[in-house]
Amino acid sequence: MLRRDLQGGHDSMVSGLELKKRFAIRAACAAACALLAGTSPAQQDLAAKPVFSESEIKIILSHGPWPAPAQADPSNRVSGKPDAIDFGTRLFFDQRLSASGTLSCSSCHVPERNWTDNLTRGVGMSEVDRNTPTLMNLLASRWYGWSGASDSLWSQSLRPILDPRELAATPRHVAQLVRDDEQLSCRYRKAFGTPPSAADDEAVLVDVGKALAAFQETLASGRTPFDRFRDALAKATEPPPGTYSEPAQRGLKIFIGKGGCTACHSGPNFTGGEFFATGLSRFAPRGQPDPGRRDAIRQLMESRFNLLGPYNDDPTGASAARTREASLEKAGFGEFKVPSLRNLILTAPYGRDGGVETLAEVARHYAGLDPASLHAKDGRPAKPLDLTPREQTDLVVFLESLSTFSNPWRPDDGGQCH
Ligand code: HEC
Numbered sequence: 001m002l003r004r005d006l007q008g009g010h011d012s013m014v015s016g017l018e019l020k021k022r023f024a025i026r027a028a029c030a031a032a033c034a035l036l037a038g039t040s041p042a043q044q045d046l047a048a049k050p051v052f053s054e055s056e057i058k059i060i061l062s063h064g065p066w067p068a069p070a071q072a073d074p075s076n077r078v079s080g081k082p083d084a085i086d087f088g089t090r091l092f093f094d095q096r097l098s099a100s101g102t103l104s105c106s107s108c109h110v111p112e113r114n115w116t117d118n119l120t121r122g123v124g125m126s127e128v129d130r131n132t133p134t135l136m137n138l139l140a141s142r143w144y145g146w147s148g149a150s151d152s153l154w155s156q157s158l159r160p161i162l163d164p165r166e167l168a169a170t171p172r173h174v175a176q177l178v179r180d181d182e183q184l185s186c187r188y189r190k191a192f193g194t195p196p197s198a199a200d201d202e203a204v205l206v207d208v209g210k211a212l213a214a215f216q217e218t219l220a221s222g223r224t225p226f227d228r229f230r231d232a233l234a235k236a237t238e239p240p241p242g243t244y245s246e247p248a249q250r251g252l253k254i255f256i257g258k259g260g261c262t263a264c265h266s267g268p269n270f271t272g273g274e275f276f277a278t279g280l281s282r283f284a285p286r287g288q289p290d291p292g293r294r295d296a297i298r299q300l301m302e303s304r305f306n307l308l309g310p311y312n313d314d315p316t317g318a319s320a321a322r323t324r325e326a327s328l329e330k331a332g333f334g335e336f337k338v339p340s341l342r343n344l345i346l347t348a349p350y351g352r353d354g355g356v357e358t359l360a361e362v363a364r365h366y367a368g369l370d371p372a373s374l375h376a377k378d379g380r381p382a383k384p385l386d387l388t389p390r391e392q393t394d395l396v397v398f399l400e401s402l403s404t405f406s407n408p409w410r411p412d413d414g415g416q417c418h
């Protein structure tokens with residue numbers, strides 16, 4: 001596990017040092033690789049087309065293939081089932097799920113906005129503390145929410161239903177809606193094989209979460225220019241001319257080398273799913289410090305809906321192991337989940353508190369060229385990478401190449417349930 005590798009189970013100061021060492025090693029490697037390629041680092045920087053070493057190609061290949069193969073969630077007995085996906089789709093857009101009858105999941109997770117809202121922080125009945133994340137590519141996640149307060153997609157889906165700032169509903173409200181509405185109860189029956197329980201509100205609520213999860217599991221972002229470049233490298237062929245620009249290739253080289261980004265933004269979805277303090281988001285966006293992962297572990301262990309609880313459908317119990325481990329996890333204050341970097345051009349603003357407007361600003365943050373603003377931010381400052389303005393631009397062009405403008409999801413009318 002990445003986090004354990006980097007931190008060795010110690011506190012965040014140690015992890016900072018470890019990480020810096022790792023950065024230094026990577027920077028040294030980047031320089032060495034450039035020498036191997038027969039140019040000095042300075043010449044390499046000026047060369048229009050970067051050359052990738054064997055070890056760099058290995059890292060690039062680890063960011064694919066895309067789409068990544070997906071497996072059903074063992075903790076959710078309707079994961080991957082078409083009838084549950086259909087039921088979950090209706091629920092996701094149904095405003096009657098909220099106490100006021102005016103809000104749905106899609107009020108904040110808007111399909112046309114890549115399943116986010118482009119606001120600084122989400123607004124339901126009132127404003128919440130954090131930026132609304134996209135719902136793309138969640139299937140293989142280990143933790144949900146910016147601080148990982150939920151250990152399954154279905155339990156994460158219950159939080160906004162009950163949160164007074166979001167849909168502000170109760171288990172009773174949701175269960176009655178599903179029982180009383182002919183179409184919803186018909187779809188429930190098809191998805192779960194039985195009618196909704198007449199007496200147990202909580203059981204119906206949890207199944208609503210599981211149907212919502214089945215729908216969200218289907219949301220995956222498309223293939224990008226980076227994926228085509230990566231696959232061409234895998235086949236050891238030249239990518240078709242014009243498919244991947246030289247600035248994007250230079251940015252990729254920084255991302256996997258000098259920038260050290262791959263240490264946290266790893267794998268096909270550009271996240272290892274673990275928790276770090278980077279100082280990208282402000283410490284106390286609304287005057288209230290956000291303790292992040294440290295608080296989330298307590299919330300997770302206290303939740304009736306965690307994978308150690310009665311609603312985990314996995315008969316082997318294997319899926320609960322990670323939750324048991326989490327109770328022993330030592331999280332530093334202000335650590336947050338590493339987000340995916342796919343489809344970023346559609347999901348501004350950035351960071352857990354939504355305070356970062358553009359990718360250029362992200363690059364500037366990581367480049368360490370903005371020391372004044374670091375004082376206003378939390379945690380240890382990122383190690384100054386001293387990226388030149390051109391390197392920062394290349395990095396942004398690379399980040400943009402992880403996006404596609406096409407959003408394959410289209411609503412359908414779902415027909416009538418009989
Ligand atoms: C008021 C706006 C709002 C509404 C309404 C809302 N969400 Fe969210 N959603 C958020 C915010 C903000 C977060 C981040 C929460 C956190 O980190 O604590 C989030 C996080 C999530 C995540 C975790 C994503 C990840 O990357 O880990 C999922 C899944 C999710 N919401 C699903 C839903 C579902 C399903 C509904 C409807 C039942 C819903 N949301 C309604 C704003 C909203």
Ligand code: HEC
Pocket residue numbers: 019255259260261262263264265275276277278279280281336337338339340341344347349350351352353359362363366395399
């Ligand atoms: C130590 C782990 C770590 C490293 C190294 C790292 N990141 Fe991040 N990254 C994070 C975390 C954690 C967040 C969320 C921070 C927050 O909002 O508080 C984040 C957020 C981001 C975001 C915002 C995404 C969004 O949807 O809001 C971008 C873009 C990003 N990183 C790019 C990079 C680039 C480029 C590099 C290399 C220069 C890099 N990261 C290196 C951990 C890391």
